[in-house]
């Protein structure tokens with residue numbers, strides 16, 4: 001084995017060379033001399049490829065060694081190039097950029113993924129939406145897209161882009177039904193999203209969104225099932241966290257009569273913790 005990825009408490013993984021094998025542990029000499037020699041359990045050391053560790057790959061499966069070290073390295077190199085999406089075969093990994101990446105979700109970008117097979121173009125959430133749409137047409141079966149990740153990972157944003165693609169697919173303006181599906185989001189977020197320490201717009205409920213298509217593959221309706229709303233937040237929340245957005249929206253812009261009826265004054269008058 002030439003070089004290896006060695007687990008590191010700050011960097012995740014660093015490149016090194018195996019210098020000694022000691023039973024269940026190995027000694028690794030880092031290539032970058034700013035790090036000192038480390039002794040690690042064998043399970044925290046993975047094979048690496050010298051050519052691969054400076055390149056980036058659209059699909060992690062293209063790499064010779066697919067392990068935690070090489071996977072994180074690929075995602076990290078891509079992230080620094082503003083390439084937030086990476087495939088693992090037909091699974092899409094998205095890294096939250098916490099900033100707007102110009103043209104990433106533009107109309108031209110949206111159109112450019114239309115009818116393209118997965119992998120034909122750089123990884124993108126639009127490609128996943130298009131694959132689901134095409135598979136529905138070809139197999140004449142409902143398709144599901146599962147969006148998962150920890151709080152703040154970008155699930156809500158990714159879901160909005162998926163919906164936008166499906167409802168606005170041919171680059172034309174969304175029709176009335178498509179627009180209604182897209183417009184439902186701000187209302188749902190007002191009643192179900194709140195500021196937490198991890199995410200200023202955290203969804204405090206799970207949702208199952210259905211987009212219904214007719215035989216001509218036009219959007220004819222939608223349905224959103226919600227479950228497990230964190231009801232306790234209505235009465236109390238911890239530390240820096242807040243109640244649901246609707247509470248503050250009503251105080252900021254609700255009709256005077258309604259505000260009086262609900263005893264809503266200004267946010268500072270309320271201690272939600």
Ligand SMILES: Nc1ncnc2c1ncn2[C@@H]1O[C@H](COP(=O)(O)OP(=O)(O)OP(=O)(O)O)[C@@H](O)[C@H]1O
Pocket residue numbers: 096097098099100101149150151152153154155156157158199200201202203204
């Ligand atoms: N693709 C993206 N481009 C730019 N910013 C993003 C993107 N995805 C997420 N963000 C930013 O990160 C924030 C958190 O993302 P989001 O609300 O989608 O997370 P989440 O996974 O739905 O979290 P939760 O489980 O708490 O609801 C967003 O409000 C947005 O500012």
